[in-house]
Amino acid sequence: MKRIEVIQNIMEANQTIAGRNQKLLNRHKIAAINIMSSPGSGKTSLILQTMARLKGRLNIGIIEGDVASTVDAEKVQSEAKAVVQINTRNMPESCSLMAAMIEPALQEMPLNDIDLILIENVGNLICPSEFVLGEHKRVVISSLPEGDDKPTKYPLIFMDADSVIVNKIDLLPYLDFDITAFLTSVSGLNPKAKIFQVSCKTGEGLDRWCSWLLEQVSESATER
Amino acid sequence: MKRIEVIQNIMEANQTIAGRNQKLLNRHKIAAINIMSSPGSGKTSLILQTMARLKGRLNIGIIEGDVASTVDAEKVQSEAKAVVQINTRNMPESCSLMAAMIEPALQEMPLNDIDLILIENVGNLICPSEFVLGEHKRVVISSLPEGDDKPTKYPLIFMDADSVIVNKIDLLPYLDFDITAFLTSVSGLNPKAKIFQVSCKTGEGLDRWCSWLLEQVSESATER
Numbered sequence: 001m002k003r004i005e006v007i008q009n010i011m012e013a014n015q016t017i018a019g020r021n022q023k024l025l026n027r028h029k030i031a032a033i034n035i036m037s038s039p040g041s042g043k044t045s046l047i048l049q050t051m052a053r054l055k056g057r058l059n060i061g062i063i064e065g066d067v068a069s070t071v072d073a074e075k076v077q078s079e080a081k082a083v084v085q086i087n088t089r090n091m092p093e094s095c096s097l098m099a100a101m102i103e104p105a106l107q108e109m110p111l112n113d114i115d116l117i118l119i120e121n122v123g124n125l126i127c128p129s130e131f132v133l134g135e136h137k138r139v140v141i142s143s144l145p146e147g148d149d150k151p152t153k154y155p156l157i158f159m160d161a162d163s164v165i166v167n168k169i170d171l172l173p174y175l176d177f178d179i180t181a182f183l184t185s186v187s188g189l190n191p192k193a194k195i196f197q198v199s200c201k202t203g204e205g206l207d208r209w210c211s212w213l214l215e216q217v218s219e220s221a222t223e224r
Numbered sequence: 225m226k227r228i229e230v231i232q233n234i235m236e237a238n239q240t241i242a243g244r245n246q247k248l249l250n251r252h253k254i255a256a257i258n259i260m261s262s263p264g265s266g267k268t269s270l271i272l273q274t275m276a277r278l279k280g281r282l283n284i285g286i287i288e289g290d291v292a293s294t295v296d297a298e299k300v301q302s303e304a305k306a307v308v309q310i311n312t313r314n315m316p317e318s319c320s321l322m323a324a325m326i327e328p329a330l331q332e333m334p335l336n337d338i339d340l341i342l343i344e345n346v347g348n349l350i351c352p353s354e355f356v357l358g359e360h361k362r363v364v365i366s367s368l369p370e371g372d373d374k375p376t377k378y379p380l381i382f383m384d385a386d387s388v389i390v391n392k393i394d395l396l397p398y399l400d401f402d403i404t405a406f407l408t409s410v411s412g413l414n415p416k417a418k419i420f421q422v423s424c425k426t427g428e429g430l431d432r433w434c435s436w437l438l439e440q441v442s443e444s445a446t447e448r
Contacts, residue, residue, distance in 0.1 A: 127319050145368075150263055
C-alpha cells in the first residue's frame with residue numbers, strides 16, 4: 001500500500017535526522033529528555049517544578065511542542081535559558097514532534113550554555129511513540145485521573161519509556177485508581193522503566209525525579 | 225510533497241466511505257454519535273451511564289475504538305444490543321478511527337434492531353478531528369483534570385464538535401480549573417456547540433445529555 005511505503009520513508013528519514021540531533025547534543029555535552037503524555041497530564045507543570053528545583057544548578061533549555069498556541073512556552077519563559085516553540089498545526093504530522101522539527105529548534109539555542117534540554121512533546125499517547133527526536137531518554141507521564149488502564153490501552157509508549165512518571169498522586173483519595181494494578185501493568189510491559197510517583201501540585205516525589213535528571217546530565221557531561 | 229498527496233487521497237476516500245456509512249445508517253433510521261476525547265476523559269464511563277439511563281427505551285449499539293486491548297468492549301458488553309471492537313494498532317492509522325474501519329463494523333451489527341450507535345473513538349484530541357466516520361453528531365469530552373486550556377491548545381476538535389461535554393465536574397473543589405475561562409474558549413471557537421457539564425461518577429448533568437441524545441434519535445427516526 002502506497003501509504004505504508006511513505007510512512008516507512010518518513011520513519012527512516014526521522015531516524016537519520018534524530019541521529020544528527022543526538023550527535024550535536026553530545027558534542028555540546030547536553031542531555032535531552034523527551035517528555036510525552038496525554039493532554040493535561042502535567043508535562044508543563046513538571047517542567048516548571050523541575051526548573052524551580054534545579055535553579056542555579058543547571059542551565060535548562062526548553063522545546064515546546066503544541067498543535068497550536070504558545071501558552072506553555074509563555075509559562076516556562078522566565079526560568080529557562082532558552083525556549084523554542086514548535087507549532088505542529090500546519091506541519092505534515094500534527095500529532096507529534098519529529099526529529100526534523102527539533103533540528104532547526106536546536107540551531108536557535110545557545111548550545112554552549114545549556115546542560116539539559118527538556119522537550120515537551122504534543123499531548124498524545126499514540127503518535128509520539130513512533131518518532132525518536134535525538135533525545136537521550138524518553139519519559140511518559142500518566143496522571144491518576146486518566147485511570148489505571150492506560151498502559152494496557154496505549155502499550156507502545158510505555159514499552160519504550162526509560163521513565164514513567166505517575167502524576168497527580170495527591171488526587172488518590174478522590175479517585176478510583178488502583179495504583180498496584182497500574183504499576184503491575186507498567187512492569188509487565190517494561191520492567192526496566194524507572195518509576196516516579198509525584199504530585200506537581202504538592203511537590204511530592206519531585207526530588208527523586210530531579211536526582212535522576214541530574215544523573216542524566218552528569219552522564220552526558222562525562223561519557224558522551 | 226509526496227506525503228501530502230497521499231494524505232489528500234486518504235481524506236477523500238474517507239469522505240466517500242463516511243457518506244456510504246451515513247446512508248446505511250439513515251436507511252435503518254439509526255442515529256450515530258462519534259465520541260472523542262483524550263485518554264481517560266471518560267468516554268467509556270459516559271457510555272455506561274448513558275446505557276443505564278436509557279435502558280428499556282432505546283436499543284444501543286457500541287463501536288469501541290482502541291489502539292490495543294478489549295477492556296472497554298468488555299465493560300459495555302452486558303447492556304448493549306451489540307458491541308464491535310476495533311483495534312487500530314496494526315492499521316494504517318492507529319491514532320483515530322476512520323470511516324473504512326466503521327464500514328465492516330456496521331455489517332456485524334443487527335441494524336434493524338438498533339436505534340442509536342455510540343462510537344467510542346481512540347483516546348486522542350488530534351487525529352480524530354481529521355476523520356469523519358459517517359456519524360450524525362460529533363461530541364468531544366474534556367475533563368476537569370486536563371486543565372482549562374485544552375480548547376486553546378487543541379482547537380480543531382472543539383471547532384468541529386456539535387456538543388462539548390465537561391466531565392468530572394465533581395472534582396472542581398480539588399483542582400485549579402477556571403470553568404468560565406474554559407467555556408469562553410469553547411464558545412470563541414464554536415458558539416453553536418451544545419455544552420453539558422456532567423459527572424459520570426455522581427450522575428450530575430447526565431439527564432440533560434440523555435435528553436439531547438433522545439432528540440437525535442427521534443430526528444433520525446423521522447427525518448432521515
